[in-house]
Amino acid sequence: MRRLIRYDEDEMNRILSSEDEILPSSGFAVSVMDAVRREAAAPPPIPFPWKRALPGLVVAGLAVTLVLVAGIVAIAQLGRASTTARFSTSWSLSLSSFLPSATPPILHGGMGSAAIWVAMALLLAFVSVKLSMRMASGRG
Amino acid sequence: MSASDDQADVERVLAGDIAAFEGIVRRWQGPLINLGYRFCRDRGRAEEMAQEAFLRAYRGLGQWRKDAVFSTWLFALATNLYRSELRRIPARTVSVSLDDIAEPADARASDGGLEDEDRDLAVRRAVLALPPKYREALILFYFHEMDVASAARSLGLPEGTVKARLFRGREILRGKLTQRLAVPRLKEA
Numbered sequence: 109m110r111r112l113i114r115y116d117e118d119e120m121n122r123i124l125s126s127e128d129e130i131l132p133s134s135g136f137a138v139s140v141m142d143a144v145r146r147e148a149a150a151p152p153p154i155p156f157p158w159k160r161a162l163p164g165l166v167v168a169g170l171a172v173t174l175v176l177v178a179g180i181v182a183i184a185q186l187g188r189a190s191t192t193a194r195f196s197t198s199w200s201l202s203l204s205s206f207l208p209s210a211t212p213p214i215l216h217g218g219m220g221s222a223a224i225w226v227a228m229a230l231l232l233a234f235v236s237v238k239l240s241m242r243m244a245s246g247r248g
Numbered sequence: 249m250s251a252s253d254d255q256a257d258v259e260r261v262l263a264g265d266i267a268a269f270e271g272i273v274r275r276w277q278g279p280l281i282n283l284g285y286r287f288c289r290d291r292g293r294a295e296e297m298a299q300e301a302f303l304r305a306y307r308g309l310g311q312w313r314k315d316a317v318f319s320t321w322l323f324a325l326a327t328n329l330y331r332s333e334l335r336r337i338p339a340r341t342v343s344v345s346l347d348d349i350a351e352p353a354d355a356r357a358s359d360g361g362l363e364d365e366d367r368d369l370a371v372r373r374a375v376l377a378l379p380p381k382y383r384e385a386l387i388l389f390y391f392h393e394m395d396v397a398s399a400a401r402s403l404g405l406p407e408g409t410v411k412a413r414l415f416r417g418r419e420i421l422r423g424k425l426t427q428r429l430a431v432p433r434l435k436e437a
Contacts (some may be wrong), residue, residue, distance in 0.1 A: 130291055
């Protein structure tokens with residue numbers, strides 16, 4: 109029996125080098141080959157049809173851009189109008205006709221608060237998209 | 249185990265002969281299972297992880313660049329998988345803290361020393377309780393028969409980093425083991 113006073117490097121090397129080897133189960137190789145054959149037999153994943161989807165994606169992207177630009181312009185007009193307390197431009201008039209009588213305070217708060225709300229909405233949309241992509245890729 | 253056998257089998261598999269993969273499995277099942285076992289000390293889980301490693305190897309055979317030996321590529325792939333698996337679901341033994349390592353039941357032999365078997369067990373448990381980066385370096389180093397270069401290739405790290413981790417890992421082990429296992433002798437003295 110060896111006395112244990114301190115663990116020098118040789119002692120540690122001796123202990124950790126003398127690992128018992130375990131033998132694979134008898135059916136291990138067969139089970140791996142079954143899994144490999146299943147893998148090989150599985151149809152390849154269907155690639156995303158980029159060619160077909162591209163026109164739709166481009167149109168959707170343009171539409172989103174247009175809506176965003178229109179929204180920002182409308183908010184800018186509203187902000188300007190709020191300083192004079194009247195909607196004078198045709199943009200504002202047309203927008204005001206769509207707004208309910210009790211419009212949310214954001215539409216009367218000026219450019220600053222509107223920009224903050226737009227930024228928050230965009231941030232929320234970005235986070236939602238990233239989160240859903242992460243969950244879809246199985247890393248979530 | 250011949251590198252040319254591996255290369256021939258890989259080429260056959262890539263040419264569509266799936267059965268040729270069995271040669272690779274039979275040649276490397278022992279090492280891959282044993283490597284997994286050193287990471288988790290659970291035979292069933294080691295086999296599951298080894299099976300997944302073989303499946304990933306099968307899927308990625310085309311990515312093996314023949315400038316490295318097949319076994320080097322396979323061990324790196326398996327090591328990467330085992331590390332991420334054990335980070336995802338830690339092995340029960342691994343979750344034990346270094347401070348929780350109990351002294352063996354028969355802590356002293358008649359001459360005041362530990363029984364060899366108990367002492368070896370305590371050392372292995374202590375390795376599993378190390379922080380992951382030191383534990384992985386030590387496991388790979390001893391798995392590759394104390395070859396730093398092979399351990400570094402499997403871990404995908406520079407040799408200098410592996411040496412530093414080995415040094416630090418051994419320091420932690422030495423401190424803990426000396427402190428805990430030598431206590432009976434010190435008390436006696």
